[in-house]
Amino acid sequence: MRKLEVVEEAMFCSGHAACPGCIEALSVRHVLATLGPDTVAVVPPSCMAIIAGPQPFSSLRIPVYQPTLESSAAAASGIRRALDAQGKRDTQVVVFAGDGGTYDIGFQCLSSAVERNENFLYVCLDNEGYMNTGAQKSSSTPRFASTGSTPAGKLSRKKNLTEIMAAHEIPYAATATAGFLPDLVRKVQKAKTIRGTRLLTLLIPCIDGWGLTDDGGLGVARLAVESGVFPLYEVEDGHRYTLNHARRTRRVAEYLAPQRRYRHLKQPEIDTLQADVDAGWERLMQRVAASEAQAGMTRAAVA
Amino acid sequence: MNDVAMRTQPERSGKAAPQAPGGTTREQTMLLTGNHAVAWAAKLARPKFAPGYPITPQTPILEKLTEFQAAGEFDAELITPESEHSVMAACIPASLAGVRVFTATASQGLLLMHEVLQYASGARAPIVVANVNRTVASPWAFWPDQTDSLAQRDTGWIQFYSESAQESLDSVIQAFRIAESVLVPALVSHDAFYVSHALEPVRVPAQELVDEFLPEYAPPHRIDPAKVESWGNVVTQEMFARHRRELAEAMAKVPQLAVEVDRDWARLTGRSWGIVERYRCDGAHTVLVTMGSMCGTARDAVDAMRDEGIAVGLVKVRLFRPFPVAALRAALAGVAEVIVLDRNYSPGCGGVLHQELRSALYGMADAPTIRGLLAGVGGVNVPPERIREFVRNAASYDSGPESVWVS
Numbered sequence: 213m214r215k216l217e218v219v220e221e222a223m224f225c226s227g228h229a230a231c232p233g234c235i236e237a238l239s240v241r242h243v244l245a246t247l248g249p250d251t252v253a254v255v256p257p258s259c260m261a262i263i264a265g266p267q268p269f270s271s272l273r274i275p276v277y278q279p280t281l282e283s284s285a286a287a288a289s290g291i292r293r294a295l296d297a298q299g300k301r302d303t304q305v306v307v308f309a310g311d312g313g314t315y316d317i318g319f320q321c322l323s324s325a326v327e328r329n330e331n332f333l334y335v336c337l338d339n340e341g342y343m344n345t346g347a348q349k350s351s352s353t354p355r356f357a358s359t360g361s362t363p364a365g366k367l368s369r370k371k372n373l374t375e376i377m378a379a380h381e382i383p384y385a386a387t388a389t390a391g392f393l394p395d396l397v398r399k400v401q402k403a404k405t406i407r408g409t410r411l412l413t414l415l416i417p418c419i420d421g422w423g424l425t426d427d428g429g430l431g432v433a434r435l436a437v438e439s440g441v442f443p444l445y446e447v448e449d450g451h452r453y454t455l456n457h458a459r460r461t462r463r464v465a466e467y468l469a470p471q472r473r474y475r476h477l478k479q480p481e482i483d484t485l486q487a488d489v490d491a492g493w494e495r496l497m498q499r500v501a502a503s504e505a506q507a508g509m510t511r512a513a514v515a
Numbered sequence: 516m517n518d519v520a521m522r523t524q525p526e527r528s529g530k531a532a533p534q535a536p537g538g539t540t541r542e543q544t545m546l547l548t549g550n551h552a553v554a555w556a557a558k559l560a561r562p563k564f565a566p567g568y569p570i571t572p573q574t575p576i577l578e579k580l581t582e583f584q585a586a587g588e589f590d591a592e593l594i595t596p597e598s599e600h601s602v603m604a605a606c607i608p609a610s611l612a613g614v615r616v617f618t619a620t621a622s623q624g625l626l627l628m629h630e631v632l633q634y635a636s637g638a639r640a641p642i643v644v645a646n647v648n649r650t651v652a653s654p655w656a657f658w659p660d661q662t663d664s665l666a667q668r669d670t671g672w673i674q675f676y677s678e679s680a681q682e683s684l685d686s687v688i689q690a691f692r693i694a695e696s697v698l699v700p701a702l703v704s705h706d707a708f709y710v711s712h713a714l715e716p717v718r719v720p721a722q723e724l725v726d727e728f729l730p731e732y733a734p735p736h737r738i739d740p741a742k743v744e745s746w747g748n749v750v751t752q753e754m755f756a757r758h759r760r761e762l763a764e765a766m767a768k769v770p771q772l773a774v775e776v777d778r779d780w781a782r783l784t785g786r787s788w789g790i791v792e793r794y795r796c797d798g799a800h801t802v803l804v805t806m807g808s809m810c811g812t813a814r815d816a817v818d819a820m821r822d823e824g825i826a827v828g829l830v831k832v833r834l835f836r837p838f839p840v841a842a843l844r845a846a847l848a849g850v851a852e853v854i855v856l857d858r859n860y861s862p863g864c865g866g867v868l869h870q871e872l873r874s875a876l877y878g879m880a881d882a883p884t885i886r887g888l889l890a891g892v893g894g895v896n897v898p899p900e901r902i903r904e905f906v907r908n909a910a911s912y913d914s915g916p917e918s919v920w921v922s
Binding site for chain 2: 249250251252254261262264265266267270272273274275276277278279280282283285286287289290291293294295296297298300303320321323324325327328330
């Protein structure tokens with residue numbers, strides 16, 4: 213074990229309203245520290261809006277605009293264009309939206325903003341459900357997970373946001389999690405240097421919504437990556453794939469075990485989820501391989 | 516808020532207005548549709564952000580602005596998101612970031628914005644929107660009907676209704692100054708086709724004239740990394756109530772402010788519209804009260820009836836929100852009978868203007884008898900002869916709270 217050295221400018225302050233052990237607060241702290249003070253945040257109704265604090269308090273040392281739940285990407289577009297009109301082209305605009313505000317109700321305007329290639333960073337704090345209203349199902353909730361609105365387990369699969377964004381040929385889309393913090397920070401740094409729309413999907417194990425022990429969030433985040441449930445990868449311009457954590461060293465069952473939302477699963481369902489993850493991993497490997505082959509051909513052509 | 520609030524000149528709206536001394540060379544006459552007059556007004560107001568979404572019969576406004584921009588004559592960030600909802604959602608924080616913002620919509624588009632219209636006024640974002648009044652589905656239709664914008668009466672937006680292309684141009688420019696003075700957004704509506712697509716000679720002011728009238732928008736509070744101010748966070752009950760009271764105080768300033776702004780505009784252009792207009796009301800026994808393009812038709816009817824010696828006049832409601840109660844009470848003092856013509860319908864309520872006017876005049880000494888007619892709902896044509904019939908048959912219409920269907 214080694215101590216993680218994090219160079220940090222305190223942009224996110226203590227005294228915020230997150231639950232004990234919250235991975236969302238930890239993640240946002242590092243995203244904001246990496247972005248720095250010349251930043252404007254858009255935070256729709258979500259856990260993060262509560263964490264940011266009620267008026268007249270704020271746990272963020274930057275301006276925060278809280279739009280309606282479904283309009284984050286549109287609001288970010290408006291702020292971006294207004295800042296551009298004022299010549300503040302280097303100011304970063306960052307969205308912190310939950311999966312409900314991204315995969316569901318905010319999806320239409322997100323797709324439109326990405327199609328226009330609006331210049332902002334969109335961070336989806338993906339805790340796989342409506343956790344701020346007490347853990348109901350979203351279209352990011354995985355198959356078989358029990359939630360407040362799917363008590364017997366969700367029947368349909370989780371949407372693949374990164375692939376949907378890749379299909380928009382977004383300049384940069386990546387997955388990350390605080391379970392692999394240096395990778396997360398590097399991706400924010402990289403996103404910061406790119407103009408156009410950038411989207412980071414951060415897996416946020418939710419202590420309450422997933423049914424974890426207070427100190428269980430980071431461990432589950434690591435298991436998600438190590439089992440291949442949540443592969444760490446980047447896609448540039450919709451077709452250049454880079455895998456950041458290449459080996460699967462855990463079974464899906466090990467990822468499911470610490471989570472109360474999966475406690476009702478029987479072996480056939482666990483096997484189904486393992487098969488889903490295997491198939492998804494295989495498809496991802498094909499895309500990575502195709503991307504590498506394409507890069508090889510390009511290099512050869514240049515040479 | 517009595518005489519000063521009213522335009523009392525008997526001249527016809529939309530016709531050549533008297534020109535201000537020295538103002539003649541600073542305007543040119545162009546043949547424009549109502550929508551293109553709005554686009555000219557928006558261009559002259561120099562907004563920095565002007566998103567848009569196409570919808571009949573608004574689309575020519577959006578297209579004209581994109582045309583101006585393509586020609587390098589319109590220096591605004593112009594985006595075309597996937598819906599009117601996103602247009603308004605983008606407008607709000609752009610305005611809060613400290614730039615002037617304009618957009619235009621109609622009918623379903625305005626209804627789709629409804630949720631964020633509330634957000635805009637709550638955020639005190641002085642956005643100006645031009646709306647083309649069109650029927651709301653279902654059934655599907657495209658005809659002049661003011662239900663779309665009247666259904667937004669509780670959203671905290673200032674509302675003007677315009678009768679002509681010239682008035683629309685002038686109103687959009689005036690609306691920016693009013694909205695930005697009190698930090699309340701403003702909606703300027705004109706009727707589908709009758710105003711939006713009809714060509715009229717319009718006096719278009721020079722840029723320098725508009726710049727003189729409309730100062731640069733520079734709000735003291737704004738979304739700015741250098742200021743670190745936030746919008747929209749959760750508040751307590753008391754903070755929310757205080758916030759609404761402050762909005763009420765701002766709204767209450769609007770009638771007088773609108774009169775002053777209109778007067779300033781008249782100094783530069785010779786054109787004044789008032790917030791309420793009395794047309795040939797002197798000695799009138801019966802006064803028609805209406806909004807938008809119906810006013811032009813009513814003028815013709817009034818002229819014809821006056822020629823026959825019938826004591827009839829017209830009161831045009833130009834400012835609808837805040838409802839100019841004092842100005843209307845003054846305008847209708849001593850009048851025996853009022854006939855309200857509503858080109859809109861609120862099911863279970865009736866004509867919106869009828870109900871608002873009844874409420875405004877309630878308890879007034881010697882208040883006129885008020886008859887509310889649902890005339891032209893759904894865009895049904897109401898020619899001058901029909902309005903003369905309404906006046907002739909007035910006694911046959913109920914003067915109670917129910918509005919009467921006449922078309």
